[in-house]
Amino acid sequence: MRAAQRDDADVIVVGAGPAGASTAHWCASAGLDVLLLDKAEFPRDKVCGDGLTPRAVAELARMGVDTRADDGWIRNEGLRVVAGGRSWELAWPELTTYPGYGLARSRMSLDHRLVQHAQASGAKLVERARVTGPLLDERSGRVVGVTSQPLDGRGRRDGAEQTFRAPVVVAADGVSSRFATALDITRRDDRPMGTAVRTYFRTEGTTRHEDAFMESHLELWDGEPGASNLLPGYGWIFALGDGTANVGLGSVSSTPARQSAIGHDYRALLDTWMRTSPPEWGFTAENQTGPVRGAALPMGFNRSPLYSRGTLLVGDAAGMTSPFNGEGIAYALQAGRVAGDAIAQARTRVTDDARERTLGTYAERMRADLGGYYTLGRWFVRLIEHPAIMRACVRYGLPRPVVMQFVLKLLSDCYEPRGGDWVDRVIAGLTRVVPQA
Template sequence: MPQLHDDDADVIVVGAGPGGATAAHYCAAAGLKVLVLEKAEFPRDKICGDGLTPRAVSELVKMGVPIEENDGWIRNKGLRVIGGGHRLELEWPELSSYPSFGLAKARTSFDQLLVEHARSTGAEIRERMNVTGPVLDERTGRVVGVTARPVDGNGRRAGEEQTFRAPVVIAADGVSARMATALGIAKRDDRPMGVAVRTYFTTPRHTDPWMESHLELWEGKPHESALLPGYGWIFALGDGSVNVGLGSVSSRAQATKIDYKDLFATWMKNAPAEWEFTPDHQLGPVRGAALPMAFNRKPLYTRGLILVGDAGGMVSPFNGEGIAYAMQAARVAADVVAQARSRGTAAAREKALERYPAIMSQDLGGYYRLGTMFVKIIEHPQIMRLLTKHGLPRPLLMRFTIKLLSDCYEPHGGDLVDRVIAGLTKVVPAA
């Protein structure tokens, strides 16, 4: 995959979110000439819970991103689970593979931090450049670049369309997955799809050391009113504000008739007055996004195009976490691109690139499949209520739960819970 004289880069990355910025960092660190095209201008907002599990923290450490409190982070010690009349505080597990703490930072600053980190490594990042589609080789149909046009701060066209060429393209273009769609890689309807909405409040709770998860949402007073669909969260950001949101997940990618913003308003009416989750303390509107799960687009690599993050449906069905997996996939993608560049023939380069979907399936396929089965169970309200009421107080079950919800277990060795989870991921068919 040597760079040709008319190529603009060794690799083009579409999108500069966590997956795109991570891919750019690792590609640049490997000595590749990297061009990142991002339609927005930083800092910019993204719909997210803003909480990072220990698995995501581990990816930041691998990259060398500063994670101290004076770098704008707040650490959390675990998950506070509320539901079924129970209130439990579960610390993140002590593992050799992952740290025993999570982090939180608003996406407006988190994404910009990763972009600047990639720039400092040597990646070229062009903001306000909207990629419009792939460039295909007329003879082979292989992706050999992209077309893009400049846009202004509102996303409106601000210049003529341009062509950028590279022997491989990493698509980290989010849930819209325009690059994948242009190649006919359709969304799979048999994979889970989540929906989430969130906003921010200024509140005395902003230094809470726990990520809080509400497994039940009530229309009025808990256990004396109607149970609402979905689950909620409260993640402290340490800057005077918290991220508050709710979501739901379906085992199939079908449109929902739930008005999530109305549902959110109903939930907030029941918030204790001392939390100050009121319109006067709300920072910005309630915004929503889809959460594509369990590799809902395949193949993850084809004809010179690699899918990373939401573009490949890499959100965990267990907890809606997507950042950790986007960063993991980006790290793997960068490695196979760098390995391909060292090969001497086109066939050898292609063989190196084809390792990407195999590695991702081996690492996450079984885990995602378990998550898909999990969603099929909990999407039934009656079953979810039984599990919440009778399962939460059981210590062994909660050890399973915290390791699944934190995305962290020892894949090799570890305790009984680790071995059972690892065994199950190998028994079930990969997603």
Template sequence: MGRTVQSGKSDDADVIVVGAGPAGSSAAYHCAAAGLSVLLLDKASFPRDKICGDGLTPRAVAELVRMGVPLREQDGWIRNVGLRVLGGGHVVELPWPELSSYPSYGLARARTSLDHLLLEHARAAGAKVQERTNVTGPLVDERTGRVVGVQARPVDADGRRAGEPVEYRAPVVIAADGVSARLATGLGLEKRQDRPMGVAVRTYFETPRHGDPWMESHLELWDGKPGESDLMPGYGWIFSLGDGTANVGLGSVSSTAAATKVDYKDLFAKWMGNAPAEWEFTPEHQLGPVRGAALPMGFNRGPLYGRGLLLVGDAAGMISPFNGEGIAYALQAGRVAADAIVQATARGTAAGRERALATYGARMRDDLGGYYTLGRVFVKLIERPEVMRACTRYGLPRPLVMKLTHKLLADCYEPHGGDWADRTISALTRLAPAS
């Protein structure tokens, strides 16, 4: 639990952000750009690796554009034009839609590079960045019960203790501390067992496919020739990075937080053993080990705001149950959280500040709550192998079905207006409960 402290000590910043992934760096950037003093803490030293597919949808690209991040090819990005889907004996290419709300392209970049870029972007905006600082829990005011800072300790490059514990104080704290959600659990905010949980593993290969302009998704994984062997659980992806390499991985999702018993690394090895030789997905071309991570989904922890603490990104389970996408929502959450905090600083009373801070959770639920609820229904359906087989066999060849499905799964639809598919998805998300 968080340590209880007396009030009255001076603050170290207007806002403390814990965790310098996309959610934390986004929040730090937007707060600093608005003129607040920001202390951004992370236990790692950057650049550092992060388990991810490295693909960014147009929704994520729109957030990077809002931040003013340079997105040219010479800046280290590769653009993708859409999604290539393989399953049921079909190959379907689905271009990103032309919308007013989002650009018509996605991006890919290794998280080692992306997270470092966003961290430096926040620093350039004025955020004070402190690496190798392991935040161990919240500081709670003994009189008000509010979070007024964090407990931390310095660590070395290997994560070992490298100094005495220290406390940092601020009137508002943003928890962007990932799946571990140490600040939230320190306040007793446990994850919901009725929310989906995904698992993903990935590695990198040197490959001639590194310049493929399509993000590729394999809805069926076979341990031999397709149709002549056993179908394995999960789905796979190949995201080209344009630098001679590709991110190759697979994942699966459960409709509850219960742990699965699948050996994902063995499953990955079987899938790679069946890959075409010309892709060069072989051990001699593999760069680094196969590594895995949990994917908390569908707002699996809350409340998003309470007692001076805002939860953003994976700490709040903001990964989409539809596609495992988390970066777009992490960037969005950082922006919306920062806006609520900036507005709160302009309020003249404690009650007014609380009302402004509470808008963060309301805005995120209004925008994503119904969509995530639909995602939970989707996960329950595709958990049944016969449903998944029917969808890939009979749905993929039908353009109208796939247009709707693509926009729904990628969360790339016009929220107001648009064509029939956009209006259908918007209506569904409004009708679905946001809880």
């Protein structure tokens, strides 16, 4: 696919999180020369719940990532839902499309492992390289590379700016995506936006040690439980199998403007939850092993188009987090796989028009698979951000088995797109008849 000898690679991937590492792996596996750039040096931390749904596990299996327990992975059996003073332990659905288990691993370790996997596939990683913008063809305006600033170990400028050229660039640089913004691909104001905060606690000697279930608390209060407003969102407790647990909470609003208008102090909300948690959980200051950190969660394709002028947007750069549960890793890995296939296929086309059409199939495939699902998610958020509706759902809806079946499949991001039980068929049918996001 190289347009000239001056090209440094067949494809440049900006950002080496799960979306970027997945893209780099699939492109390299297809025989392309891949340059993977990241401003950090690995291993590095990222704010996340550290839980992987069966959908994410399926993507790791496709990539050939080793997920054995003796390699630092912990399996979980399902989801424990806590609400209305009750809890339900729900095993992950038994499906042909996804495995019947989830995984947990800290992002510090997960992202490093995925980058190493991409390197083993043939991708070249350049760390401490902050991409400063796109390199454009003067005549066509098409992206033909990137400019990059080398950084030292403290994130400061370290030398002259560099230029890297490639006929295709993948923007995997996260929620802010300065690369996409430089191309005037801006965030949409009609898409949900979430906020999440999390920290870590030691769990030895507590009831939270090596829990076989990922736990979700669907009642999130902006003050003392039961005496304040019920917020749209949930808290989580995910055991990591290394003597610690990731504990956090996330809230979602139907639009960024609505989220800004609410202006909750999410760190204070987490502190309130921890102070009112049972003593046997051990969520105390003495057991806390890291600071409380927060991040924005871009949802429902909140940046478009997904392909433009030689640039594909993947993961958080395209707003691929699920509005139903704040899960983003599974979709980041999937986007990398689909992007890699489109790029590899475009390489075989002999005309510029044919290559452009083939690259454009990436956006078409992602919207065909996730567009309807994200539309349902947007409607879901609009409903639950009303406290009265959220309270009614928790009090009257969750105790009903049929509602719980829907909750499990929506919160786990796992349903059979073809076939399955009647719940699968209802969800899949709805995703096909509603407008695509």
